[in-house]
Amino acid sequence: MNKEELDAIRDRCEKATPGPWKWIINGNTVQSHAITTDTGECGIQEKICASISPKTRNAEFIAHARTDIPLLLAGIDKLQQGNDYAKELLDKQILRNEGLSKRVSTMKGEIDRLTAERDAALKAMKELAKENGSCLGCVNFETDITARMYASKVIRNAKDILIVGNGEE
Template sequence: MTEIEIKEIEDRYKLASPGPWKSLIEGRDVESGDSFIMTGIAEGEDIWSEKRDEDIYLIGATTADQDFIAHARQDIPKLLSEIKRLKSNDTSAI
């Protein structure tokens, strides 16, 4: 993976709604109507906090798709950090 590709991925995640994101599935996590991704609220924080950003609603997504998308907001920064760490230790390793 090139430095340009890493920078492009980093730029995209930084422009996304603030994290963390949490997948809430109707019938599994909530009983209020729709499945959605809640953004900007950490575990244990008040869901009505002013820090909360707009919810994300997906049409046609499976539960696995929605969970993957929601987790990507937290996973991508971690993966990029690990890639950078590995590259700084040994540029031939990647």
Template structure:
């Protein structure tokens, strides 16, 4: 039943004699101050063959004068309430839809962050391994540098001793020259800390 149908029903009710109505047997009357008035006669449902049915028809018609407007008003109220609930439903659906979208975006961001975390962890692991390799290489180079410096000093001291002897400097010994060179190297801080010990061992 659409709104037009309800309006037609209500229009017919409003066009009828003012209510409420009361029935007296098969007779239908209006009321005044809530009391049936025979001066406000509305109609009758006389049926000589079936007086009981006639009385029931009159009772129904009399009650319909107030029942119909009340029913139309109730339908209108229920429809208004349905409209309100539908509006609430639509609002909630939009909220849920937005929440679902936000949840989806949050899940995507979590996935991105997890991927970034794995990538970062791999990069850190690679960097740590490279750092260990670099440290090992630096240690190797430092050891090689110390050995090379010791060898250079020893060779230099030996050459100085030989040259000094050829020039008549018998008092000059390689171990003494090495001691002097160690002092110079230490002062200039370009040799390995273990160099003096290495030179001492080689001079023996």
């Protein structure tokens, strides 16, 4: 049901005779069954419709429609408000997730870059150790944590030496 249909129902409801309506029976003929409402003037009742067959439940349905429909419309309004709020929260979560996805992607790129840098440094250290006949060539830098810590220290020292050697301080 779209907004225009709901608005049309709401408009018809607002234009109808105020309620509550009630089903009255003043005999057992079709003409004795009617839907009425109190006018508020000395117990006078206004007929909404008359001549309703007692063999159907239409009179009860019609009588309750005046109060049921406004209740249903109010319930739809509350559900729509809840739906709007849920959509707002979802939109915020989507934006938050997009931001997190970008951060995760950036971090993965940084991890890949640092891993490649580490692997290149380990390879260079192994080659340097082999060239100098050092026992460092025997160490498995990928799995030995002590060797990795040593490698990191050597790399820092090497960078310091290169910086000082280039006249940078």
